[in-house]
Amino acid sequence: MSQLEQDKATILIVDDTPENIDVLAGLLRHDYKLRVAKNGELALKLAQILPLPDLILLDIMMPGIDGYEVCRQLKSQPHTAQIPVIFITAKITPADEIKGLELGAVDYITKPITPQVAMLRVQTHLALYDQKRALYEQVKEQTKEINQAKLEMIQRLGRAAEYKDNETGMHVLRMAHYCRVLALACGMNEQDADVLLDAAPMHDIGKIGIPDGILLKPDKLTADEWQIMKSHVDIGVDILAGDQSSQLLTMASQVAHTHHEKWDGSGYPRGLAGHDIPLVGRIAAIADVFDALTSARPYKKAWTVEQAVDLFIQEKGKHFDPELVDLFVSQLDKINQIRVGFAD
Known part of the structure; x- marks a missing residue:
């Protein structure tokens, strides 16, 4: 793919009428990369594919999930909330x-x-979306000191849970930075990747509410004990519940709620599968497991990076998003730099 092609913005067109799709596709295909969905269910899946769309043209009246509901669900997900949505409607x-x-729509057609309109x-x-992202970079630079203080407070909160679980405090730092590297690699914008960096340290904050007798038990947990252990997910979501207008709290709650889900649906707490697992949860699952495998603990030796990668390849399409x-x-070059830079 040429650099010019790579630089083209991606537009998702959602309409149940083929004629309308033909008109929009014919108008836009030369200047933009296009994705097309003929119903709301498919639109929600295509909106998750990387790189994320830069704009969504969304029909309102569709069978099944209508455009309003599609928009509501997109705006409820931190990684898709910022994508501008233009509604398409006859009336x-x-x-x-x-x-x-x-x-949260920005306009109507x-x-x-x-065609010209x-x-x-x-x-x-x-x-406007490009300007918004550029403005974010300027504000980010101007508020670097404040953001650093905020990040340190969040990381310390996450470290409190890890210390209780016999983890080292550096785990949450490595895991958070791994999340950011992977988020950027898959097409997430800088703003959302930075929010994920801040949110990821709280992925297991709910462990604070698990009794020490279970959390620190050296032997295999019983079935009842395992159910209590798994409840740390819901505890974490409760701790992080609050102002829904806060992208940070919303994303932190989503990471805490979904990073134990698995691509094949065998994870917990809800048994979500595939793209039904929010992107931030799929990213955090990889970052968390990688650091757990490659870190030494009192009960195990650290795996080599090669051993961890081999496991990931075996688990593609099972535990992890392939x-x-x-x-x-x-x-891996960037990942290894982080691993060395934040060594225990």
Whole structure:
């Protein structure tokens, strides 16, 4: 793929009418990379594929999940919440428009589609999205000292849970930085990757609520004890529950809730599978397991990086998202730098 092709923005078109898809695809295919979904269920899956879309054109009236619900679910996920959504609709009342804007849409395109109007609105909102990301970088640089203090406080909270579990305090630092490397590799923007860096240290904060007799038991847990151990996920979500307008708390809660899920559906607590597991949970699962394997503990020796990678390859499509495993392996130079830099 040429550099020009790689630099093209990705647009997800969602419409149950083939004629409307043909019009939009014909208009946009030369300037943008396109994905097409004919219903809301498929749209939610395609919105998770990496790299994430830069813009979503979303029909409102569709069978099954309508556009409003698709938008609501996208805005509830930290890694897709920032993607601009433009609704496409044949009829729009003031009440409809208010509803869509309250859900987080940025604009509307009315049917029948006027090509020039549609193109101008796409260009405008892609430009605004780019400006928003550039502004974030400026603010990030200007508030570096404040952000560093915040990050240290969050990391110390996460370390409290790890110390209780006989882990070292460096685990949460390595794991968080692994998450950021993998997030950027899979196409997450800098802003969301930085939020994940801050959120990841709290992935096992719920272990604070597990009795020491179970958490520190040297022998295999009984079935009842294992159920109590698994409850650390729900405890963590309860601890992190709060202001839903906080992207950090929302993402931290999502990581805590889903990093024990497995690609094949055999994980816990909900048995989610595939792309139904939020991206941040799939990323955190790889980062957490990698650090656990390659770290020495009182009860085990550290695995080599090669041994850990071999396990990941065996578990592609089982425990782990196969695409993320490949990306993680491609980033091993950066991963090893972090592993050495934050050694116990």
